[in-house]
Amino acid sequence: MGTIDIAPGDFIFDMALDLKLVIGFVVATLAFIYVPVLNETIARPALGLVMLLFVPGYALIAALFPGKNDVDGMERAALSFGLSIAVVPLIGLGLNFTPWGIRLDPIVVCLTIFTIACCLVANRRRHELDEADRFTIDLARAYNEIKEEVLAGKTSLDKALTIVLVISIVLSICMAAYAIMVPKQGEKFTEFYILGPDGKADNHLTRYVLGDQKPVIVGVVNHEYRNVTYDLVVSLNDSVTVTRLYSERLALGDNQTWEKRIEVKPDRVGTNMKMEFLLYIDGNMAIPYRECHLWVTVTAPSG
Template identity: 40%
Template sequence: MNRERLWLLLPSPVRNLPADLAAVLALVVLTNLTVFLPVVNDSPVRVVVGLAFVLFVPGYAFIAALFPEEGTSPDAEAAADEAASETNGGDGLQDRGIDGIERTALSFGLSIAIVPLIGLALNFTPFGIRLVPILVSISAFTVIATGVAAQRRWQLPDDERFRVPYRSWLGAGKSELFAPDSTADAALNVLLVLSILLATSSVVYAVAVPQQGEQFTEFYVLTENETGDLVADDYPEELVADQPQSVHVGVGNNEYETVEYTVVVQLQAVEIRERQTPLANQTQVDAQANGTRLVVTDRTELDRFSTTVPHNESDIRNRTLVVDSETATQFSGSDRRVKFLLYRDGVPAQPTADNAYRDLHLWVEVRADDQSNA
């Protein structure tokens, strides 16, 4: 009795809304909840509901508005045409509308056409192609089409309205599952249920636990242009004593786990030597090619910082490169290099390019105060 009273409290259009159109509106509400609720929007439910919403619901609502009447299958239409031809002795052609299979197929096809068109229209508005404007636009289109579909169905005689025969489907399903005609039918029913459960579990697992892709870390150095944008251009070409140079060091984590990174910035003096030349213990071979090798003869640390970056996120920090007068005098010259060394989970006692996880460098000229003022 309480359920009946609550049902009567609803407005008449809501109580009389066809079941399929009510399901469409429910899916619209569910999709918006899975996108905007803080906890649910990070779960696999959002992907499953979102796919069903985008690929089927807008097209179904549009088809429902275009074809509110009950359709007949091609076989039934042929039989009706033949009967009408025999009875009237003339043309037996009639408008059969569309049946459930055609309605479903057209719903998928029109959804695939409608959603990109909505996105194209949003591209020419200040909102742009972003999640919230797209979701709101598709939801609004679906709700309006559903309202038009409901109004057109109510205008038809009751026996001509399209209905989803879900009650007969449920009855037939219960009969097949719980009252099979033979042992073979019962075994087939069990096999069918197990197959559906296995397929559903596989899809849920694939969505909930996606395959891990390639693991890597992005490491880059940027500068700020005149408009304030970060670009990979116009890097500092010289370091003058006590004159800071600004760069932006970025780390992008695609390691499928939260990683603690440390960046070490060194100023290095390098020389190109023949491979036969003996090396001192303090030198480091950085690269070899064409019978020569690039050797680091001296180094000093300019900067160091650590950052913890979650998976699929980036951290870009503005860092200042500056050398004092003593360092500028010691490293004065044109064959100098600012080396950026990236480490995961700790830095060794002697950071070098060989033991770094990633490394970058900028070629610079180092000048002391007396040279810059000359």
């Protein structure tokens, strides 16, 4: 093979159709993840599923095998699924050791960079080959390869078993996609928690001088799969007298989080009194739906 002259930038602007489609798919997936209205449609999980299970592997295979005779169409498709299943967890494992962690934004950024980088490498490597040797999408050739792989040179039983296997694989992929896009409704519950003034689950301020007002962070997360109205009540209980120190009504949508820093001021002196954080649901004030408490001591002012 002779030397191939590549003008600067040619390998980027003269990109093959399949690589253009991959990059276009990545851009479309980003739009359906982050653009309002679009990210509320069923297309978001569908595109995300393909982005996780096929696209990164396809881009990597394109970079590793730029020639049309390196691997055939069936092998290229199968390896695309296999490598995607290998690459995505490895990216997640790497992110786990970074300050960003395994969250949506870092994963999306890393997968996008990885896929586009592989596409650029693949296009550069293809331009280093003769045009006749470069891999290109040929639907007629792909159909003939699949037909030959599935049917040619096989007995009737082998053909039937192959067809059943292909149908089983397609059904498995469809069922997995359905399970991801339409997850089964889990247990209904509400998270209710209190945090110290530094936002941690410890270091609560439990010693007061009468007249002091100290902060407590209260959080509620609605996992009831419906809109819910809650009533938050903070009371002080010394086994003899119960007094209300704070109350607030809040309405939360499904999977919505409410967190607020409230100031609590005990109204009397006492030792090891129970400061109760009570959460009622749907206007039922008879029995608390969730409860947290702190044991506080309030002393009289000195002097």
